[in-house]
Amino acid sequence: MGVIDDFVSEYERQFDFWDASARIARGLLESALASSGLRAIVTSRAKSVDRLADKLHARNRENTYTSVVQIQKDIVDLAGVRVALYFPGQMEEAERVIRATLDVQQDKRFPRDEVFARSRLSASATITAKGDQPASPGELAHVQRFSGYGARHFRALIPDSRLSPGQDRYGSALVEIQMASVLMHAWSEVEHDLVYKPLEGELSPSEYALLDQLNGLVLAGEIALEQLQKAGDARVTMAETPFRNHYELAEFLRSRLSARDVDLTDATLGKVDVLFDYLAEQHSATASSVEPYLDLLEQDLEHRPVAAQLADLMLSGNESRYSAYLRAMSATRHPSNRRQATVASSKADAPQTLALGEFVVAWVLLETLLKDLTQSGEARLPPLPMLFRELLARELITPEQFTELNTMRELRNRVIHGRATDTPPARISEAAAWLRGLTRTIKRKADGR
Structure with missing residues (x-):
């Protein structure tokens, strides 16, 4: 067996691993994007064994593989996630969510500016928007008018903190995330299967021209989607x-x-x-x-x-x-x-739940006192950092207490927004006791006693 057959055989044995890695990454991204109010269709897949073999044999004809390690460095999309955004204008925010959810190792944007520039300026050859394949005879006869594939790709690892117990092994899987608009993903599927995986011969110049024309329609459709997004924003804002x-x-x-x-x-x-x-x-x-x-x-x-x-x-x-x-x-x-709730997990979580409740009550008592001290008729408090500085200026707290109070605020933010699961219950209970003591001290000083 050659190195390609060895690699494909090994991948076939590991297929479930790569498929599970892709599904975990998809679930995390789908949840994070939806939670942020970003409309998207998120799908995942492990690379088909047959398609992997075809891809390797095609690449081997141009650059002969000499080892399995060489193939491993060349093929980085064994596990893939596709993010199809409804509104391309939300690309920046969606990228931020991806980076906050996964550990991004590399990123790439399409079209590459220099590739598109060459495709427009050269009348003798056309380089495709993805820029990874040599121009074919059909492409040579067609000068590309539109920018082609527009997307952002990320190669990322799943952080250990995002993995459930027993999933540690998936932290080593490099997952490729492809993010584009729903329209661009649809065009890309057609273009990729026709141009890079021809099953019925090379495309003609007229077929390349039609693909280019379709790309222009997709770009126009993306503009329409952005206008639709703005119209929806206006409707919601005025309603x-x-x-x-x-x-x-x-x-x-x-x-x-x-x-x-x-x-x-x-x-x-x-x-x-x-x-x-x-x-x-x-x-x-x-x-x-x-x-x-x-x-x-x-x-x-x-x-x-x-x-x-x-x-x-x-x-x-x-x-x-x-x-x-x-x-x-x-x-x-x-x-x-x-997490999936069980009787055992509920018992294990009981001390944490009690400590969190104790902390919240202590914090509410502090905020209630602060509201009284502001002597404001407003139902809401001013921002807490402003109130803490005011306490310090009025000498109701010491500089040391001011520093500790800001630390408590960080803990409070983790508690309220579901990020305190890694804090021991004893530490949370100690923080609650400190807050109760500080509340009594501030009240005593404010009352002049």
């Missing part, structure tokens, strides 16, 4: 009726923040689905209910997602609201965000 789902809430937030010159290209909206579920339970899933909080957002959106900041402002020292938000967090609609 007084409740948001129908978290996608409409996300569209409203993007539109309003854009009007405030807030750049979301370096940030994500966060778990908009959880925020929507909370608002729906409170009968507040309307533009008029959310709008007043937008001016109070901090600007460190990269570290504090929009949905998390809005939730923090809305909870505002009210224990019943905190309980409602925690219910929304625990009932998130995406199965990949939840």
Whole structure:
């Protein structure tokens, strides 16, 4: 057997591993994108054994493989995930979600500017938009007019923190993610199968011209999708009726923040689905209910997602609201965000649940006191960093307590937004006790005792 047969045989034995790796990555991305209010169709696959063999034999004719290691370095798409966005204008935000969810090792953007430039300037040859294959005789007779394949590819690993117990081995699998609009993915499938995998002979110049024309229609369709997105944003922004789902809430937030010159290209909206579920339970899933909080957002959106900041402002020292938000967090609609509950896991989680409840009550008591100290008629608190600085300026807390209070705020954010599962219950209980003591100290000083 040659090196190609050896590699294909080994891959066939490992097929289930690569298929599972792709499915895990797909589940994580599907959940994260949907939670952020980004509409997309996410699919996955392990490379077909037959297609892998055909690809290797085709490449071997141009550059002979001498070892299995050489093939391993050349073939990097054994596990693949495809992200087909409804609205191409959300590409930047979707990329941010991908990078926040997976450990991206490499990225590539299409069309490559230099490739498209050569294809437009040369009348004697056409280089395809993907730039990975030599021009064929049919291509030589057609000068490409449109930019071709437009997408972003990422090669990524699944972080250990995203893997469930027993899935550790999938952390070594390199997964290729291909992100483009739904229209571009459809065109790419046709073009790829006809041009790179010809089963019935070489395409004619007229067929290449038709593919180019179809690409132009796809690019026009993407412009129409962007206009459709803007029209939907305008409808949701102007409507007084409740948001129908978290996608409409996300569209409203993007539109309003854009009007405030807030750049979301370096940030994500966060778990908009959880925020929507909370608002729906409170009968507040309307533009008029959310709008007043937008001016109070901090600007460190990269570290504090929009949905998390809005939730923090809305909870505002009210224990019943905190309980409602925690219910929304625990009932998130995406199965990949939840562990399968068992009797054993419930017993194991009991100390953590009790500690979290103790911490939330202590934090609510602190926020209630802060609300009293501000002597404001507003139902919501100003941003917490501002209040902490005011406490320090009024000498109600010491510089050391100010530093520790900011540490507690970070723990509070992890607790409320479901990221405190790695914090020992004893540490959370200690933090709750410290907060209770600080609350008593601040009240005593404020009362002049």
